[in-house]
Structure formats: C-alpha cells, structure tokens
Amino acid sequence: MPLDNITPLIQKIARQAHVTFKGCTPSVGPDNELFLEKQELLNALVTAVRAADLEIVPRNKPGPMIKEQDPAGPSVTYMHICETDTFSMGVFLLSSGASIPLHDHPGMHGMLKVLYGKVSIRCFDILEADDADLTDVNSSDRPRFDPPVSDCQTDHLRRSALRSLGEYSEDSGPCVLTPLRHNIHQIDAVDGATAFLDILAPPYDPDDGRDCHYYKVLKTVAAAGSESKQQQEQDEGENEKGEEMWLLKISQPEDFWCGGEPYPGPDVSF
Ligand SMILES: [Fe+2]
Structure with missing residues (x-):
C-alpha cells in the first residue's frame, strides 16, 4: 500500500477515531478484540501527532510568536476541531500552573x-457500591470525613480507587480512558504551559446522560479521631495506585472555567 503523505495527520486521526468508535457501546472493553485492534491503530496515529501537525505554536518557549497570556482571561482554553455523533476532538491549552479539576466522562x-x-x-x-449504609450516620460502616459530609450530600459520595498517576509529555503515548477504567481524571500543567489533543467518544451530551460532573477527594479520619493512614498519605501527597478513596460529586469549581479560541490547523472533513 502506498504511503499517504498528503492527508494531514489530524484528518487520518479523525477517520480512524470514527472507525474505532462507530457503534461503540459503553460495554465494549478490553475483551473485545476487534475494538482493541481498531483502538491500537488510533493509538499509533495519536502517538505520532505533534503541535506542528495542528499548526499550534507552543507557548512554553520564548519567542516572537508567543501569544501573551491575558491575566484576566481563563487559564484553560479549548480549540474545537470537530464533533460527530461518534466522537469529539479538540485541543485543551493550559497556562503555567493551570489545572482541569477532577471530572468524569460518563459512558465514554x-x-x-x-x-x-x-x-x-x-x-x-x-x-x-459496597454494603456500607451511608445514609445511617451512626453506622460504624460509614466512613468519617474531615470536614464532615452532610446527610444531603450522601447521594453524591462515590467509593473510588486511584488507578494511575503519571506525567505525560509530547513523547509519551496517549492517556486512555474507558467507560469503566480511568474515567475520572484531573490534569495539571507541570513546569509551564502545555496543550493536549482530546478525543472523546461519544461526545458529552447532557440530553443523553453524558454530562460532565466534578469531584473532590475527601479526607477521612480514623474512628477514634486520630489521623488515619490515608489522611497522613493525603497530607504527604503519597497516595498509592489502587488505594481506595472517597470522592464527592460537586458543582463546577468557581475558580475553573474554560474559554475558547480558534483552531488554526488543517480542516477535518468526513
Ligand atoms: Fe477529561
């Protein structure tokens, strides 16, 4: 097969994303070999993409082309590339020190x-959910949080596990999430400004049960009131992979909002 050096890489990624995720249901996962084959092809294309392929000028290096950061503007912006019923694709740009707070991608x-x-x-x-009756504030099974969680917040508690914690650069492969694995994540810029390509399938759609929810990690205290092991680890920033933690669903943090800016790269069409 002749090499296709004419089609922009982002167009190839879009086509493969469409093929990979077309008809994909939330239950499709690591046991579906056909899906994994298609996902691997997408993974290879995405691994190769660089800022230059999207005609994006890195803002983490000094130079005349650097757009000045507006101190009053958002620290996170989004460049929309395309959206279909199958997937959405765009670029998030984070200024130095910016974060995208803990959030989910339900069924995606x-x-x-x-x-x-x-x-x-x-x-x-x-x-x-385990057998702990979270509605019974006197239950010994109910974890104790600091600060305490009110009864009306009980429905927003989620027992969770930290699955991965890692740093990614342009030379890294993609970070992959599924409806059941690694689905809730927080993204922090490290050592300056950064940008990443983001593909979601299917796209967020509140009318179809796929709204974005935000979370915070709760601190727990030992029953006797002494500092628990988890509390000590949270304070020391040493949580380990696989460790069980409690998350509380919250409103979008007031100090986070995402602005928009035009995508400068090659058009994507179907
Ligand atoms: Fe995300």
Whole structure:
C-alpha cells in the first residue's frame, strides 16, 4: 500500500477515531478484540501527532510568536476541531500552573495526547457500591470525613480507587480512558504551559446522560479521631495506585472555567 503523505495527520486521526468508535457501546472493553485492534491503530496515529501537525505554536518557549497570556482571561482554553455523533476532538491549552479539576466522562471512551509541555494526570475508577449504609450516620460502616459530609450530600459520595498517576509529555503515548477504567481524571500543567489533543467518544451530551460532573477527594479520619493512614498519605501527597478513596460529586469549581479560541490547523472533513 502506498504511503499517504498528503492527508494531514489530524484528518487520518479523525477517520480512524470514527472507525474505532462507530457503534461503540459503553460495554465494549478490553475483551473485545476487534475494538482493541481498531483502538491500537488510533493509538499509533495519536502517538505520532505533534503541535506542528495542528499548526499550534507552543507557548512554553520564548519567542516572537508567543501569544501573551491575558491575566484576566481563563487559564484553560479549548480549540474545537470537530464533533460527530461518534466522537469529539479538540485541543485543551493550559497556562503555567493551570489545572482541569477532577471530572468524569460518563459512558465514554477517551484519549489524551500531549502536544507540548508536560501534564500530570491522576485517574480514578468508581468502585461498585459496597454494603456500607451511608445514609445511617451512626453506622460504624460509614466512613468519617474531615470536614464532615452532610446527610444531603450522601447521594453524591462515590467509593473510588486511584488507578494511575503519571506525567505525560509530547513523547509519551496517549492517556486512555474507558467507560469503566480511568474515567475520572484531573490534569495539571507541570513546569509551564502545555496543550493536549482530546478525543472523546461519544461526545458529552447532557440530553443523553453524558454530562460532565466534578469531584473532590475527601479526607477521612480514623474512628477514634486520630489521623488515619490515608489522611497522613493525603497530607504527604503519597497516595498509592489502587488505594481506595472517597470522592464527592460537586458543582463546577468557581475558580475553573474554560474559554475558547480558534483552531488554526488543517480542516477535518468526513
Ligand atoms: Fe477529561
């Protein structure tokens, strides 16, 4: 087969994303070989993409082309590339020190590939509800939180596990999430400004049960009131992969909002 050096890489990625995720249901996962084959092809294309392929000028290096950061503007912006019923694709740009707070992608697959700079990503899985009766404030099974969680917040508690914590640069492969694995994540810019390509399938759609929710990690205290092991680890920033933690669904943090800016790269069509 002749090499196709004419079609822009982002167009190839879009076509493969469409093929990979077309008809994909939330239950399609690691046991579906056909899906994994198609996902691997997409993974290879996404791994190769760089900022230059999207005609994006890195903002983490000095130079005359650098757009000045507006101190009053958002620290996170989004460049929309395309959206179909099957997937959405765009670029998030984070200024130095910016974060995208802990959030989910309900029933969705995702792929995140750094274009320049470096990000730290920590991913959580929601665990099945256990037998603890969280509505009974006197139950010994109910974890104790600091600060305490009110009764009306009980429905927003989610037992979870920290699944991965890692740093990604342009030379890293994509960070991949599925409806059940690594679905909740927080993304922090590390050592300056950064940008990453973001593919979600299917796209967010509140009318179809796919709204974005935000979370915060709760601190727990030991029953006797003494500092628990988890509390000590949280304070020291040493949570380990696989560790069970509690998340609380919250409103979008007031100090976070995402602006928009035009995508400068090659057009994507179907
Ligand atoms: Fe995300």
